[in-house]
Amino acid sequence: MDIVILLLATVVGLYMAANIGANDLANAMGTSVGSGAITLKQAVVISIISNTLGAVLAGGYVTNTISKGIIDPAFLAGEPNMLMFGMFAALLSAGICVHLATLFGLPVSTTHAIVGAVVGFGIISVGAGAVTWSKVVSIATSWIISPVAGGLIAGGIYYFAEKRIMLAKDPLKASEHYAPFLIFLLFLVLILSLIFKGLGNLHLEFGFTQTVLLAIPCAAVAGGFGRWWIRWQMNSEHELRPEQQDYSPVDRIFAQLQVLTACYIAFAHGANDVANAIGPLAAIFSVVKTKCVVLCVEVPLWMLLIGGIAVGGGLLAFGTRVMDTIGKNITEITPVRGFCAQFGGATTILVCSRLGFPVSTTHVLVGSVVGVGIMRGMGALDLRILKNIGLSWVVTLPFTILLSMFLYKLFTWFLL
Amino acid sequence: MRLLLNSLFYKNPFENLQKHADKARECAQLFKDAAACHVKEKCTEFDELTDQVARLESEADAIKRNIRNHLPRGVLMPVDKFQFLQYLKEQDKVMDEVEEALLWLSLRPGGVPASLAEDFQHLVNSVIPSIEKLSVLVNMATEFFRSRSDRKRTEMKRLVQDIRQHEKEADFLERELKLRIFNEIKDVLVVFHMVRLVEIVGNIADHAQNASDRMRAMIAR
Numbered sequence: 001m002d003i004v005i006l007l008l009a010t011v012v013g014l015y016m017a018a019n020i021g022a023n024d025l026a027n028a029m030g031t032s033v034g035s036g037a038i039t040l041k042q043a044v045v046i047s048i049i050s051n052t053l054g055a056v057l058a059g060g061y062v063t064n065t066i067s068k069g070i071i072d073p074a075f076l077a078g079e080p081n082m083l084m085f086g087m088f089a090a091l092l093s094a095g096i097c098v099h100l101a102t103l104f105g106l107p108v109s110t111t112h113a114i115v116g117a118v119v120g121f122g123i124i125s126v127g128a129g130a131v132t133w134s135k136v137v138s139i140a141t142s143w144i145i146s147p148v149a150g151g152l153i154a155g156g157i158y159y160f161a162e163k164r165i166m167l168a169k170d171p172l173k174a175s176e177h178y179a180p181f182l183i184f185l186l187f188l189v190l191i192l193s194l195i196f197k198g199l200g201n202l203h204l205e206f207g208f209t210q211t212v213l214l215a216i217p218c219a220a221v222a223g224g225f226g227r228w229w230i231r232w233q234m235n236s237e238h239e240l241r242p243e244q245q246d247y248s249p250v251d252r253i254f255a256q257l258q259v260l261t262a263c264y265i266a267f268a269h270g271a272n273d274v275a276n277a278i279g280p281l282a283a284i285f286s287v288v289k290t291k292c293v294v295l296c297v298e299v300p301l302w303m304l305l306i307g308g309i310a311v312g313g314g315l316l317a318f319g320t321r322v323m324d325t326i327g328k329n330i331t332e333i334t335p336v337r338g339f340c341a342q343f344g345g346a347t348t349i350l351v352c353s354r355l356g357f358p359v360s361t362t363h364v365l366v367g368s369v370v371g372v373g374i375m376r377g378m379g380a381l382d383l384r385i386l387k388n389i390g391l392s393w394v395v396t397l398p399f400t401i402l403l404s405m406f407l408y409k410l411f412t413w414f415l416l
Numbered sequence: 417m418r419l420l421l422n423s424l425f426y427k428n429p430f431e432n433l434q435k436h437a438d439k440a441r442e443c444a445q446l447f448k449d450a451a452a453c454h455v456k457e458k459c460t461e462f463d464e465l466t467d468q469v470a471r472l473e474s475e476a477d478a479i480k481r482n483i484r485n486h487l488p489r490g491v492l493m494p495v496d497k498f499q500f501l502q503y504l505k506e507q508d509k510v511m512d513e514v515e516e517a518l519l520w521l522s523l524r525p526g527g528v529p530a531s532l533a534e535d536f537q538h539l540v541n542s543v544i545p546s547i548e549k550l551s552v553l554v555n556m557a558t559e560f561f562r563s564r565s566d567r568k569r570t571e572m573k574r575l576v577q578d579i580r581q582h583e584k585e586a587d588f589l590e591r592e593l594k595l596r597i598f599n600e601i602k603d604v605l606v607v608f609h610m611v612r613l614v615e616i617v618g619n620i621a622d623h624a625q626n627a628s629d630r631m632r633a634m635i636a637r
Contacts, residue, residue, distance in 0.1 A: 027419050030419060030421045031421070107420045107423075167566045169566070250563070322419045322422065326421060326422055329422070330422070332425055332428060362421075365421065366420060366421070369424060376495070377564075378492070379430070379562075380426040380427065380429060380493050380494075381491065381492040382423065382425070382490060382491055383490045383491065385424050
């Protein structure tokens with residue numbers, strides 16, 4: 001029986017991971033493809049590598065939150081099977097929710113779906129008291145705060161780019177001057193999130209001072225290398241692709257920077273979203289392996305690796321066509337705008353991921369794009385989509401809670 | 417499958433505004449030809465040119481309606497929506513006035529007295545560049561809102577000043593022509609017809625200038 005559950009859970013977990021890749025990762029990479037900074041093939045390769053690295057190097061914290069933070073394990077101590085069936089029901093109901101949302105084109109977050117499903121299982125199996133409601137409330141609050149934070153960071157970076165670069169007397173010179181600083185900032189956040197206990201999965205832990213002393217010089221080196229890279233790229237006479245023909249010199253520089261933000265956001269996505277599929281799966285594996293509910297599940301590295309690859313595979317299998325559509329249809333995303341949106345989005349996701357808040361990559365990215373739009377940096381944005389996102393916040397939780405409860409009851413009725 | 421990012425981006429209304437401005441530019445050329453033809457002794461193409469202008473004006477109206485009907489409250493634009501719609505209104509009035517001028521020309525075949533034909537042609541020619549420059553202005557605006565380049569903004573400001581200058585010239589020619597009409601024409605009917613016609617042609621430059629002023633407001637810092 002355990003093996004069957006294990007196999008089924010793996011299949012559903014991978015299906016969930018593929019769905020996450022097809023939706024969230026495709027959205028995250030869409031701005032890079034849309035601006036023409038990278039090709040569809042490059043986007044897929046960057047996604048698979050960076051997303052997997054993000055899952056492996058910085059993904060553990062959210063995974064723990066999903067599987068352990070929401071439900072108090074003490075209530076399930078004597079009932080390992082309960083946790084196993086519960087997590088399976090949670091995975092399946094979140095998978096169904098995301099699949100339905102994909103079919104009907106609804107802006108439902110995979111993260112919200114899995115959180116709701118875990119809450120549903122907690123309520124039905126032990127009672128509302130088993131759910132750490134304060135944790136659920138803080139997670140739900142982060143869903144509202146994170147798009148706003150993404151918007152503020154992206155809007156702020158755009159404001160800086162417009163004032164200091166685009167409106168400068170010599171925009172090319174200004175962008176050559178400020179681009180290394182932007183690279184420095186990007187790497188600073190990335191390295192901080194990586195080493196400020198983010199490398200826990202590799203059992204490397206640094207204190208605050210060590211982290212800062214390591215991050216600043218590393219980011220400065222990256223900025224210096226970025227300066228050399230940009231100059232080399234601008235001087236080299238490589239042919240521009242058709243979608244890059246109308247690039248201004250500033251766009252050409254930011255197209256280079258957008259390769260970095262593409263890696264950055266795919267990394268952040270891996271750190272944050274792979275957990276949605278792997279968290280419950282890790283809990284199931286732990287129960288099967290130990291036959292008891294332990295207080296702290298260590299998510300195996302191989303599981304994060306497989307999760308990361310499955311998310312990338314989902315993008316490759318189902319997300320490429322929609323990304324291609326974005327690349328062809330949305331001409332409003334320029335490299336500068338795409339850079340700002342991705343920078344704001346990825347930074348917010350990494351910070352939230354570090355704090356243990358599973359946020360929606362897509363919703364944060366939408367917040368970032370709107371942030372750039374509010375700074376008058378986008379052509380025209382349909383803000384009515386925000387109403388749909390708000391509606392999805394209201395609907396997803398009850399739907400997945402109820403579905404998860406129903407599936408859990410069904411499994412226990414048949415199998416226990 | 418449809419991505420959320422795809423739904424977030426709305427069709428840029430400047431694309432349609434450019435189409436509208438291009439229709440105005442086409443109209444301007446036809447108007448110039450029609451006016452030149454009308455003051456000649458034998459003009460066979462006037463009706464055909466008028467029909468073409470009417471067709472273009474009707475197509476432009478459809479574009480205008482399309483823009484207005486597809487700018488709901490929830491769409492966020494890089495410019496003030498009110499200014500944008502005011503710009504569209506003025507650009508559309510340019511074409512309305514062109515059509516109106518041709519209508520007034522057609523009401524009295526051979527209605528422009530030979531003594532005034534040359535000055536009338538000058539007046540018509542003076543309003544054409546301002547219409548043509550509107551199209552260039554919209555094109556520049558599209559590029560400016562994309563790149564936010566200061567150089568592009570300066571070019572746009574220069575173009576707005578050019579259009580203002582054309583309007584001044586047209587105003588001057590309009591005044592001069594009116595003076596001549598009242599001094600040289602004795603037939604009241606002809607005076608009424610010519611004054612009305614000259615005012616309508618002058619209005620074309622006024623509306624082009626109003627449009628360019630709206631654009632200037634859109635790019636204000």
